[in-house]
Amino acid sequence: MLHRYDTVIVGAGLAGMRAALEAKKGGSCCILTKVFPTRSHSGAAQGGIAAALGNAGEDDWTLHMFDTVKGSDYLADQDAVEILVREAPGTIIELEHMGVPFSRTPDGRIAQREFGGHLRQRACYAADLTGHVLLHTLYEQCLKEAVTFYPEYHVLSLVIAEGACRGVVALEILTGELHTFLARAVVFATGGYGRAFKITSNAHANSGDGLSILYRAGLPLEDMEFVQFHPTGFYPSGILVTEGARGEGAYIINGQGERFMKRYAPDRMELAPRDVTSRAIQTEIDQGRGINGGAYVHLDLRHLGPDKIMKSLPQILDLAMRFTGVDALKEPIPIQPTAHYSMGGIPTDNNGRVLLNHAGAVAQGLYACGECACVSVHGANRLGCNSLLDAVVFGTRAGRAVLADLPAIPRGDAPPDSEDAVRKELRLLLDREGNESLAAIRDDLQTGMQKNCGIFRSDSLLRAQLAAIGTLRGRFERVRLHDRGARFNTELMELIELRSLLDFTELIVRGALLRTESRGAHSRTDHPTRDDARWLTHSFARHTPEGPVCDYAPVRITRYEPKERKY
Amino acid sequence: MADTLGLYTFKIFRYNPDKDPKSRYDTFAVEVRQGMTILDCLQKIKGSLDGTLSFRRSCRSAICGSCAMNINGKNDLACHLQVSRLRGRTITINPLPGYPLIKDLVVDMGEFYRHIAAVMPWLVRRSPCPDRELLQFPADRDRIDSAVNCILCGSCTSSCPQFWFNPRYLGPAALLKAYRFIFDSRDEGRDERLAIVDDRYGVWRCRTVFNCDEACPKKLHPNEAIAGLKIEALKRSV
Amino acid sequence: MARQTGSIGWFLQRLSGGLIFALILVHFSLMHYMGPEKRLYADVVRRFQNPLWKSFDLVFLTLCLCHGWYGVWEIVGDYVRSDSLKILALILIVIAAAGLFSIGLVTVLTF
Numbered sequence: 001m002l003h004r005y006d007t008v009i010v011g012a013g014l015a016g017m018r019a020a021l022e023a024k025k026g027g028s029c030c031i032l033t034k035v036f037p038t039r040s041h042s043g044a045a046q047g048g049i050a051a052a053l054g055n056a057g058e059d060d061w062t063l064h065m066f067d068t069v070k071g072s073d074y075l076a077d078q079d080a081v082e083i084l085v086r087e088a089p090g091t092i093i094e095l096e097h098m099g100v101p102f103s104r105t106p107d108g109r110i111a112q113r114e115f116g117g118h119l120r121q122r123a124c125y126a127a128d129l130t131g132h133v134l135l136h137t138l139y140e141q142c143l144k145e146a147v148t149f150y151p152e153y154h155v156l157s158l159v160i161a162e163g164a165c166r167g168v169v170a171l172e173i174l175t176g177e178l179h180t181f182l183a184r185a186v187v188f189a190t191g192g193y194g195r196a197f198k199i200t201s202n203a204h205a206n207s208g209d210g211l212s213i214l215y216r217a218g219l220p221l222e223d224m225e226f227v228q229f230h231p232t233g234f235y236p237s238g239i240l241v242t243e244g245a246r247g248e249g250a251y252i253i254n255g256q257g258e259r260f261m262k263r264y265a266p267d268r269m270e271l272a273p274r275d276v277t278s279r280a281i282q283t284e285i286d287q288g289r290g291i292n293g294g295a296y297v298h299l300d301l302r303h304l305g306p307d308k309i310m311k312s313l314p315q316i317l318d319l320a321m322r323f324t325g326v327d328a329l330k331e332p333i334p335i336q337p338t339a340h341y342s343m344g345g346i347p348t349d350n351n352g353r354v355l356l357n358h359a360g361a362v363a364q365g366l367y368a369c370g371e372c373a374c375v376s377v378h379g380a381n382r383l384g385c386n387s388l389l390d391a392v393v394f395g396t397r398a399g400r401a402v403l404a405d406l407p408a409i410p411r412g413d414a415p416p417d418s419e420d421a422v423r424k425e426l427r428l429l430l431d432r433e434g435n436e437s438l439a440a441i442r443d444d445l446q447t448g449m450q451k452n453c454g455i456f457r458s459d460s461l462l463r464a465q466l467a468a469i470g471t472l473r474g475r476f477e478r479v480r481l482h483d484r485g486a487r488f489n490t491e492l493m494e495l496i497e498l499r500s501l502l503d504f505t506e507l508i509v510r511g512a513l514l515r516t517e518s519r520g521a522h523s524r525t526d527h528p529t530r531d532d533a534r535w536l537t538h539s540f541a542r543h544t545p546e547g548p549v550c551d552y553a554p555v556r557i558t559r560y561e562p563k564e565r566k567y
Numbered sequence: 568m569a570d571t572l573g574l575y576t577f578k579i580f581r582y583n584p585d586k587d588p589k590s591r592y593d594t595f596a597v598e599v600r601q602g603m604t605i606l607d608c609l610q611k612i613k614g615s616l617d618g619t620l621s622f623r624r625s626c627r628s629a630i631c632g633s634c635a636m637n638i639n640g641k642n643d644l645a646c647h648l649q650v651s652r653l654r655g656r657t658i659t660i661n662p663l664p665g666y667p668l669i670k671d672l673v674v675d676m677g678e679f680y681r682h683i684a685a686v687m688p689w690l691v692r693r694s695p696c697p698d699r700e701l702l703q704f705p706a707d708r709d710r711i712d713s714a715v716n717c718i719l720c721g722s723c724t725s726s727c728p729q730f731w732f733n734p735r736y737l738g739p740a741a742l743l744k745a746y747r748f749i750f751d752s753r754d755e756g757r758d759e760r761l762a763i764v765d766d767r768y769g770v771w772r773c774r775t776v777f778n779c780d781e782a783c784p785k786k787l788h789p790n791e792a793i794a795g796l797k798i799e800a801l802k803r804s805v
Numbered sequence: 806m807a808r809q810t811g812s813i814g815w816f817l818q819r820l821s822g823g824l825i826f827a828l829i830l831v832h833f834s835l836m837h838y839m840g841p842e843k844r845l846y847a848d849v850v851r852r853f854q855n856p857l858w859k860s861f862d863l864v865f866l867t868l869c870l871c872h873g874w875y876g877v878w879e880i881v882g883d884y885v886r887s888d889s890l891k892i893l894a895l896i897l898i899v900i901a902a903a904g905l906f907s908i909g910l911v912t913v914l915t916f
């Protein structure tokens with residue numbers, strides 16, 4: 001079936017919906033999403049969204065910028081960071097005017113709390129449900145503006161004609177039918193890919209589909225080796241305990257009852273950036289100082305007192321009870337680092353336009369924003385609360401870029417065979433005979449990535465993982481599905497998602513193998529120091545018939561020269 | 568933490584209208600370990616026993632609202648319910664009642680979403696906004712706290728006998744949403760929104776059965792909200 | 806009321822419910838806890854000579870029947886889908902209501 005819109009947006013998280021609110025002003029616009037909009041993973045964000053509002057002590061955008069650049073281990077592009085932090089206060093006010101129910105100070109202003117890596121109290125929050133209230137508010141705004149949604153449409157590939165992107169092909173999950181959406185502008189906002197790892201804070205839907213779709217279409221992906229591990233996931237599930245818990249004052253304690261962060265970040269203690277804290281926890285665990293020697297440490301809230309916990313961290317209290325059986329008012333919570341955020345992704349300019357190559361050429365009619373994009377404002381390590389901000393600020397900018405560009409983009413026609421290739425591929429996946437199980441391959445991939453490409457990496461581990469991915473690809477070709485029907489075939493969805501995992505995990509491992517230094521979240525035991533002379537660069541992985549290759553582009557430095565990073 | 572809880576029997580509602588003349592229950596035996604949730608078990612069944620088993624899930628941390636289903640007779644989120652909390656060794660799982668069936672545990676929630684959209688679920692402002700945030704005092708913010716936390720999982724509306732018989736009835740979730748805005752101190756669209764809920768198929772269809780409060784997996788109180796709305800609506804008519 | 810929202814019906818149900826509750830208290834104490842140990846036919850007749858008590862019982866009767874019938878009608882509205890069945894139910898309710906009311910009326914007036 002054929003649909004025509006001026007703008008098609010893929011993904012209904014914060015980034016996608018924010019972009020839609022802008023793009024809607026310039027013509028017809030629809031959002032395709034594989035889960036119902038309010039089920040997007042933006043809703044899981046707990047802690048907060050950063051902006052130098054100055055509601056809790058002096059703050060201004062230059063301080064926010066410095067914290068962000070330092071947090072990124074100097075890999076962020078500073079002109080982009082400047083845009084992010086300068087637009088932050090206005091963005092928060094705009095969100096508040098849309099109706100976001102932020103928590104308040106006694107005099108009625110937006111409350112702000114501390115967060116890892118931020119030296120001021122600049123996390124605006126709504127208890128520990130910040131993402132939830134933002135996501136619902138943006139969905140409600142989209143209802144108000146009558147944005148058209150196609151919920152439970154799984155986008156599979158781009159429509160390309162005469163070298164330009166003309167739209168996307170999507171599968172309607174309910175019926176199994178293919179739909180072609182022709183558009184003059186296509187915006188990708190498909191979110192993160194935590195599902196590449198065994199222990200993750202991410203949703204099942206976070207399988208990095210957008211990355212894989214663009215990579216398959218021949219576009220490069222930037223800085224894929226940088227994967228953030230959040231210090232505090234519940235043990236054993238990996239479900240997140242917000243950094244807001246530490247922002248409120250929680251301690252991290254090892255098996256010997258020691259607040260060990262004093263050995264790793266004496267000034268910031270528990271509120272050091274995530275890469276530092278995760279490495280510290282992992283080191284304690286690896287050296288046998290986990291609780292009872294196990295693979296976890298404790299997060300202790302008790303000294304905060306029941307009132308504060310119930311007021312500021314109600315969700316954590318409930319989740320701790322449900323997922324670890326611990327009453328956080330009375331006992332410490334068992335935690336471990338958990339795969340959380342993808343700093344890398346689809347390279348874009350500062351207005352969300354997708355880059356064709358490392359030299360900075362721009363693709364016509366193709367945009368990306370949110371976690372799937374890499375502007376790059378997070379560099380080698382994102383600070384907490386900066387990614388909701390990134391999704392909204394650059395979602396808005398991508399939407400505005402669409403508005404600006406639309407008049408110049410011609411209305412193309414669909415190549416008559418736009419759906420044929422996809423249909424053939426799906427048939428192949430559905431009809432395949434073999435003896436491999438989808439769940440087993442996925443599990444092996446996630447376990448391997450966790451072990452070999454996790455917090456600590458090395459040449460030998462990474463090589464082993466590269467080989468493992470090769471083997472898994474072979475096994476993927478022999479997966480036999482149980483469900484061969486058209487109606488709501490979630491097994492087929494999972495298979496397609498596994499295919500994207502296999503696509504981009506190779507890029508993560510390849511990028512990590514090539515980058516012989518330690519920077520931010522990328523930590524090589526065989527190259528433990530940062531090497532600015534050689535590696536102050538962004539990597540751009542692109543597809544070639546011989547496998548992925550990486551090109552490199554310099555980091556844009558405007559205000560803050562790289563310095564040693566200490567907390 | 569790897570202690571096993573032993574073998575459990577899952578009795579799961581199955582129906583694929585494309586293939587099955589009528590619905591049935593399939594039973595699966597699952598080895599359950601300490602800490603496993605209902606969703607973990609469903610994933611395990613799907614991964615290793617029957618890939619055709621269909622259900623929605625995403626966040627697996629009780630915030631996206633995808634995985635609501637009827638477990639041992641009670642609507643709940645599969646992802647936050649530990650198997651160890653249930654009594655007995657047989658667990659019966661049905662789709663959420665009251666919505667049209669799509670396949671197995673997947674139901675059509677279109678009507679539910681349309682009801683949400685029908686209550687003007689957005690902040691209405693007539694007077695211009697200041698440059699800074701609109702002020703709201705903590706006490707005012709607290710008033711909408713529980714309504715704001717709703718994840719639209721559909722458990723409450725699915726448990727309401729009024730909704731089963733009158734799908735036109737807005738239902739507790741949509742009314743809770745209306746409450747969230749009507750009682751938001753910043754909102755200026757109170758009258759229009761009240762006009763929507765002050766209707767035969769709005770608040771007046773609620774017979775205070777209290778199923779919704781009991782069904783809510785997030786322990787919210789749609790019924791209290793409806794009571795508040797009734798008073799406001801009444802003030803409007805008299 | 807231009808628009809039938811159900812609010813007035815709801816309100817009247819609460820109101821009549823409250824009143825009935827008060828009247829029931831009076832009725833109960835009167836019939837079961839006050840007055841002579843053994844109530845005789847003559848006692849009741851005597852009480853009904855008083856027009857105040859007559860009107861008390863008339864109000865009680867009317868409120869109870871209205872409350873009950875409206876309640877039944879609401880239940881029909883909630884659970885009966887077909888229009889013809891609804892009309893049938895309405896007729897039955899009205900007949901029953903009228904019948905019960907006449908019996909009550911006759912009893913109270915002719916005592």
Ligand SMILES: Cc1cc2nc3c(=O)[nH]c(=O)nc-3n(C[C@H](O)[C@H](O)[C@H](O)COP(=O)(O)OP(=O)(O)OC[C@H]3O[C@@H](n4cnc5c(N)ncnc54)[C@H](O)[C@@H]3O)c2cc1C
Binds near residue numbers: 032049189370
């Ligand atoms: C547990 C958790 C807590 C977090 N807490 C914070 C925090 O406190 N502060 C902060 O700043 N950041 C936080 N983050 C990070 C932040 O939430 C995310 O980076 C951000 O929400 C991403 O938004 P998004 O719009 O890019 O993507 P998402 O919200 O993930 O949305 C992706 C959308 O794309 C759609 N999609 C994906 N693939 C397809 C496809 N193939 N076809 C169709 N649609 C598709 C999905 O349906 C979905 O609608 C947290 C993240 C997690 C996991």
Ligand code: FES
Binds near residue numbers: 624625626644
């Ligand atoms: S999977 Fe999101 S609520 Fe259960």
